[in-house]
Amino acid sequence: MRVLVAMDEFDSILSSYHANRFVEEAIKSQFNEADIVQVPLFNGQREVIDSVLLWQSGTKYSVDHHDAYMKPKTSAYAVTENNITVVEAGNILSSDESEINPLNTSSYGLGEVLLEVLKENNQEILISVGNVASYDGGLGMLQALGAKFFDAEGALVDVSQGAKWIKYVRMIDLDDLDKRLLDKNIKVITDFESKYYGKNSRVMKEKELNQINQEDAVSVDNALWYISELFKSQHKLLLNKEDRGGAGSGIAALFNGLWKAQLLTGGDVVNELTYLDKLIEQADLVVFGEGLKPNQQLLETTSVRIAELSQKHQKINIAVCATDEKFDQYIDHDVTAMFKVFNKGQDTMSDLEMGIALRHLTTQALRLLKTSL
Structure with a gap:
């Protein structure tokens, strides 16, 4: 049997x-x-690397980076025998803080890991974006990858220091954004349905679960609406169109909009592998x-x-x-x-x-x- x-x-x-x-x-x-x-399963939140490596042998590589509160951390990504690079954003952008302050969180560490990943000569990158502790709309990640953000006086805004700095941004410069991602086949795993901003945004849907107070949730959501308007006017990029774009607090939307990444469920990927x-x-x-x-x-x-x-x-x-x-x-x-x-x-x-x-x-x-x- x-x-x-x-x-x-x-x-x-x-x-x-x-x-x-x-x-x-x-x-x-x-x-x-x-x-x-x-058959090992995963849902885009945890265990993605280990589950993939049960089906395809491969190697883990350690990377030093920053967590969601810009504290030093070491995480791993994997490269399988079929040359698929697997990245688990939830592990990279975790936090050991007992109380969540979403305005102080950043996705910068994910960008740091991606810079290491891009040294690998692999065409396919598989990224899970569930369970991240950052709420900056993915801007920190973009800064690590070469994007620049300027205020009304033309001075650089360091968005790696948290979502609270988003409101000072007036211009988004993507000219130096790492070009290597354009040539990659990127698949983003997300089993969480949320928008980049609005009542169905990640922060608004998770505020009770993650014990985020209403004022902070509204501040984050307003900041992401504001930055999405800048992306729309300055780069013709619509970040709120995808029903799952809010996953990872907007990281999924950025991958989809900037690098044409596919948004897949964990089930889709399990079926493929x-x-x-x-x-x-x-x-x-x-x-x-x-x-x-x-x-x-x-x-x-x-x-x-x-x-x-x-x-x-x-x-x-x-x-x-x-x-x-x-x-x-x-x-x-x-x-x-x-x-x-x-x-x-x-x-x-x-x-x-x-x-x-x-x-x-x-x-x-x-x-x-x-x-x-």
Whole structure:
């Protein structure tokens, strides 16, 4: 029997890789001779590099840069055997600050890493922009890549010092922006639906989740509206046209507008890298699931795509989730059985406790299915 296992992360506590391993243990306990294929999933927020490297061997390279609050940090990017460079902006633009002050954040560090990435002679660059801690509309990144910003007196404005400096910008000079990006095939992973500015901007949609006060959220949103007007008038660039352009606080929109980057979901990329459709077609049983919280406001996650493909190929499939908010979508795709792992208290669970709970529930689900298999 061929079993496909495809688990996304569980609430940032259990990684996709380890969730797959716990499910694999459950399957082997019930079907010792099963041929198990594991598919690591990602959603554009975490684990992108490690998940890609499970499918394509490659090398990680360390880079010194600045985090979202311009503090020194070291992060990694990867180059796969197929010469795809993988960058995880959420790890680069993270922060260890206990309280978020979005007006003091910058995306400058991502630009620093990209300058190192551009030394690699690779045509394709894959960038995830979820879970970043910066809210400057991507201007810091542009400055690191060679863009210049001037105030009303013609003096340089250092936007690397945070979003609060955006209001002083009067002219955007892109003449020295690194030209090497124009020749790259850039794919941006984003599973978060938001605009560059407005009521559906990232900062307005995430203010409660990230405990950003209303005044700061409005200040950031107004600054991004203002800078988008400058881009429109000075460079004929429309930053608010893409429904997912606000991901990474506008980083996605800049990549799309300046370098014609494709905006893809994590599911799109998983399908490209793993030939998911073919794997499900070949499977006798599919076990999949996720532990993502509903308030993360992600788009249709890869688990829904797996349910859709299982229905297409008429496969017996089990969905195991940390929450039940996906169940209606699973029902629409005729999922064989659905199970909710936790009722409460999952935030306090260790990775081992969560893994054991996942393994136990999967085992019980398989015992129920044994008679039909």
